[in-house]
Amino acid sequence: MNQEIRERTKWFMDARFGMFIHWGLYSIPACGEWIMSQKEMTVEEYRTYFEQFDPVDYDPKKWVKLAKEAGMKYAVLTAKHHDGFCLFDSKLTDYKATNTKAGRDLVREFVDACREEDLRVGLYFSIIDWHHPDFPKFGDRQHPMRNNKAYENEEIDFERYLEYMHGQVKELVTGYGKLDLLWFDFSYDDMTGEKWKATELIKMVRSYQPDVIIDNRLEGSGESHGSIATEHPLFYSGDFASPEQIIPPKGVCDEKGEPIPWELCTTMNNHWGYCKFDHQYKTPQMLVRKLVECVSKDGNMILNVGPDAKGNIPQESINILTDLGKWMSKNKESIYGCGISKLEKPDWGRYTQKGNTIYAHVYETPLGALPLYGIAPDKLDKITYLADGSEVRRGEAWNTALYPDIAFISFGEDPVFTYPLPDEKDTVLKIELKE
DSSP: OOHHHHHHTHHHHHHOEEEEEOOSGGGTTTBOTTHHHHTTOOHHHHHHHHHHOOOTTOOHHHHHHHHHHTTOOEEEEEEEOTTOOBSSOOTTOSOBGGGSTTOSOHHHHHHHHHHHTTOEEEEEEESOOSSSTTSOOTTOSSOTTTTOGGGTTOOOOHHHHHHHHHHHHHHHHHHSSOOSEEEEEOOBTTBSGGGGTHHHHHHHHHHHOTTOEEBSTTTOOTTOOGGGGSSSOOTTSOSBBOOBSOOOBTBOBOTTSOBOOBEEEEOSSSOSSOBTTOOOOOOHHHHHHHHHHHHHTTOEEEEEEOOOTTSOOOHHHHHHHHHHHHHHHHHGGGTTTOBOOSSOOOTTEEEEEETTEEEEEEOSOOSSSEEETTOOGGGEEEEEETTTOOBOEEOOOGGGTTOTTSEEEESSSSTTSOOOOSOSSOEEEEEEEOO
16 A cells, blocks of 8 residues: 555544534435435525525534544535535535525534544535536436436536536635545546546645545545555545445455555435435444444444434434444444454454454354454463453363363353353453463
């Protein structure tokens, strides 16, 4: 992996857990962030939401505090999504939060809130724009006017669009202090790479924000890791891969098989933007285990919330994040700064590792003693429950004698008996090995 990328992403790889926030005009129809495209709405039809937008409860300090209490180390807000509406005070358009009933720069308040809580701050920016008159419409794969014959022979000036898009990115990287992360979205079909004047764009970004880390979606979307995984990535290939709603089976590696930075982006329910009828929420247990899986494959997880039209994070999301925070408060050591273990994945859960310390994440109640696969009894220095620091009982007994090369532990007094896990979500054992 490129040494410059390695140094830039060190904080990111240590952080492991972040909050994504998808929020904008689409919170009013409350059917997800793609409603303008799905309903093939004209700019005029969609404008009704611009006129209604009045997030009277917007308080990013509450959002950021919730993220921090959940154990998240960074947060990323949609400064502009595909519908073209800006949460920031862009000087290049009137289609922005300052011209709604909100009447203020919502991105600035978010950025300030992150810094107050010492959270790394990131901004999402859509490089596509369904509101701009010079963005391709008829025949485009997802533009709301893709099937509207009135636009079939429309003449547009795409260069003018690119000037606008680059200009807005410049506003973000020059107007809000030091940014830690830029999340571009997204490329598709022939709309990739230099179609966006990507080299020029990133040179401009780096001239103002040399340390900001950038995703790989100028080159390709979530389904492609592109040349970021090669020895000589393109200038705009990005610093990390961004698989969406899927954890790569073996993580993400470069052409030499070495791990590269990557981040799972995933929703709590099945939508990114607020969707009032979607109550298919993932359980805290599942999300803890998916976070652990990402870390065990040397990756991050950024978990999304979709605030409603008033600016409130749904109560279901708050409950889940609060639950995650309780687990993280006791077990964060097995997440932050951890990565792939030198030991193979055990049947009962997963291993993460930091230096000479291995963290066993136990998901399944063992029948009798738990085998610590890959660890010989004479290599164990000490083993404790990470949640409270108490000693874990050794589990070697008459019925483990056939396996002298494997260390065993017991969750109760008698290693031959079966006991429930102390934490059904994920019981974490801290295993310190002898040098």
